[in-house]
Amino acid sequence: MRPEIVEFGDMSFLDCVKDRSVLAISGFNMATTPEYLIKSLYEKYTSTGHPKSLFIETDALPASSGRALDAILKDAYENGNEDFIRGMLVPFMGFSPWLQRMTVENSFQVYGWPIGITAYWFREIASGRPGLLTKIGLGTYLDPDVDSGSLNEKADEAKECTISKFSISKESYLLYRSPKPEIAFVRTSFSDRYGNLTMDDEPIRGTVMAITQATKARPNPGVVIAQVKKYLGDMSVPPRNVEIPYPLVDFVVSSPEKYNWQASSFYYDPRASFKSNPWNSRELPVEGGERNVPQSQQVIARRVAMELISVINSKGPPILINLGVGIPSLISGIISSEELSRNIVSVVESGPWGGLALTGPDFGVSLGAFAVSTIPDMFSNYEGGIIDVASLGFLQVDRFGNVNPSYIPGKLTGPGGFPVIAEGTPRAYFAGSFTAGKTDISFDKDGIHIKKDGDLVKFVNDVYKIFFSGKEAVKYSKEIKFFTERCVFSLDSRGLVLTEIAKGVDIDKDILNKMEFKPVIASDLKETPAVVYEDGKMNLKYAIKK
Structure with a gap:
């Protein structure tokens, strides 16, 4: 069955997100961040009071200051809507001042696994395994003999994400476990007539495929919602260009242009999507980012x-x-x-x-890669x-x-x-x-x-x-x-x-x-x-x- 193509303004696709849902969201700062989906979900909550008490899992950080997740957290904090989220598994919050503030103030559970651990974890869940087994984290704050991997008191108390220590052949390993995602929000560039998704204009591939597969894995297959900048109508795309095949997708949502930025400081640069000669990269001026170092x-x-x-x-x-x-x-x-x-x-x-x-x-974005x-x-x-x-x-x-x-x-x-x-x-x-x-x-x-x-x-x-x-x-x-x-x-x-x-x-x-x-x-x-x-x-x- 092909995914449903959602017309702009139709928000009925969000009905699948229930109270206490576990929601996986792609995003490395603004790259692959489904800003329109995040914004739309929060607007539904503010108008109806639902869905609430969500647990969000992400591969990096779907935000930058004043954008995407950071923008809705600012509104939630200032307007007393903190019951929208009950917890988050998020590796990085450096460019989200409101997430940092709410973590420190113990507004909801926050677990701080590293990016590589969360990305691998999605892939392991997609394969039907109970979690990620690795040596990474031994002797650090992730090691249960040292700390817990939690970033605030609510996370320490709730323990929705856990790290256990095992010995295999006299070698120590850590097992990372978190709730399986029930809903996925991912962002790609285009959808063809079948609903196949490509990432032609994206600066990274991120973890969108692993997040999609983790959500679709049994025993409880979930719902995958993809934000795209354009639906190609009657066109189809070459098989090698497909990042996510259509049978793994439930809804394809075309979003306004302003919610598909490649990076925090610019909407689109062809050099950021691998459309320039990489060996001429030394001639490329840096646009955006830090200046006056x-x-x-x-x-x-x-x-x-x-x-x-x-x-x-x-x-x-x-x-x-x-x-x-x-x-x-x-x-x-x-x-x-x-x-x-x-x-x-x-x-x-x-x-x-x-x-x-x-x-x-x-x-996270490189020009001329x-x-x-x-x-x-x-x-x-x-x-x-x-x-x-x-x-x-x-x-x-x-x-x-x-x-x-x-x-x-x-x-x-x-x-x-x-x-x-x-x-x-x-x-x-x-x-x-x-x-x-x-x-x-x-x-x-x-x-x-x-x-x-x-x-x-x-x-x-x-x-x-x-x-x-x-x-x-x-x-x-x-x-x-x-x-x-x-x-x-x-x-x-x-x-x-x-x-x-x-x-x-x-x-x-x-x-x-x-x-x-x-x-x-x-x-x-x-x-x-x-x-x-x-x-x-x-x-x-x-x-x-x-």
């Missing part, structure tokens, strides 16, 4: 980019790297400007390979250690090398893809400022000049929540380094080792006195190459051994 962040990104050359020289080109949100995402632009795109292939957790990764709320994977397939590259390097941000690092990227009391953004990427990669290059808070730091060919330092210490005795376990990394002999604007640390069985400092740094005043613990100081302490503080190209391609 502080010099200290650029310095850190340049130093990490320099470190990648040593990986190329030891392994041989090309190397495969993942770039996280924040400072690491700046490395993509450096790779392009240094003409290293053939030697260093960057992948983003949302699925793109190569190209120029955008930053800020547009993170040469390939795009689904999110579950991309995370196989991380969890399986297929990538060579991951560069990720940090908020806190402790004496054991444990890392907290995003959680302090009263403020949290969720794990994102961090735990899976950091734990799976053979080399993790964490990148962040040495202190937090307002600073006055400048750089020139003579090195660093610290006039005013940040007031918040980031290298602490114990992190607030463990998202990356230093102990597990050392156990498996992984290469772990921490890059800041003034120094570099490595991690071994002794803990953090100070291996490099910038010219102009006083070790006692600028480093040791700004840490809660004393690191090991390397006997062959090096000085950061001055080129990272200068403007223009570093000519890194000439450092590659032939």
Whole structure:
């Protein structure tokens, strides 16, 4: 039976969403986010009082500030409609200020599994399995011996999402379980005359297929509702272009143009949907995302980019790297400007390979990518250690090398893809400022000049929540380094080792006195190459051994 094609303005398709339904929603910020479906469902609730007490599961975050999920949460908070949602399984909330606020204020249950875990979980449920069994999360806040994976008290009490620990052949594993989705909201680009769905204009493939299959899986097949930007009428599309075949879809809903943005800052750019030459990506200007990046962040990104050359020289080109949100995402632009795109292939957790990764709320979209994977397939590259390097941000690092990227009391953004990427990669290059808070730091060919330092210490005795376990990394002999604007640390069985400092740094005043613990100081302490503080190209391609 073909899916029902819903005319604009007809909301009867929402009748299948009942009180207490488990609703799966696709979305990586605004990419693949079915904003029209989310908005329409909330409007039905505000006009009728139903459906309410929904449990939402998502692969990443179907929102950006003031858009989609964030917009309805703002209205729910301000108008006392908090019974619309009873709980959420959401990996990231950094670009949804209202979700962050309601999580902190314990408005409803919130569970913070990583992106790769949720994406895999949908695929496992689609296969009829009870949940996801993996080593990811051992020794972190996801490990029941350490914490619960919950992000607030209501989640701790309700336990609708659980993580259990098992031993198989004397090896520890975690089993992630959550309610099976009963309804799915997904977004694609076009529907042909049969109801086959394509993603021609989407910047990512996301997890739409796995979410669809998880919803349709037995023993209780659910309802799949797809938002498209256009119904093609009598046209059909080539089989290889079909992302979701029509037998898996119940309703196809054409939405107004304004609800189909590729990214937070732009509606459509052909380069974001793989319709340009990827090897010309270095010529592509970055549109949207973060601008006016502080010099200290650029310095850190340049130093990490320099470190990648040593990986190329030891392994041989090309190397495969993942770039996280924040400072690491700046490395993509450096790779392009240094003409290293053939030697260093960057992948983003949302699925793109190569190209120029955008930053800020547009993170997840790459201009000029040469390939795009689904999110579950991309995370196989991380969890399986297929990538060579991951560069990720940090908020806190402790004496054991444990890392907290995003959680302090009263403020949290969720794990994102961090735990899976950091734990799976053979080399993790964490990148962040040495202190937090307002600073006055400048750089020139003579090195660093610290006039005013940040007031918040980031290298602490114990992190607030463990998202990356230093102990597990050392156990498996992984290469772990921490890059800041003034120094570099490595991690071994002794803990953090100070291996490099910038010219102009006083070790006692600028480093040791700004840490809660004393690191090991390397006997062959090096000085950061001055080129990272200068403007223009570093000519890194000439450092590659032939």
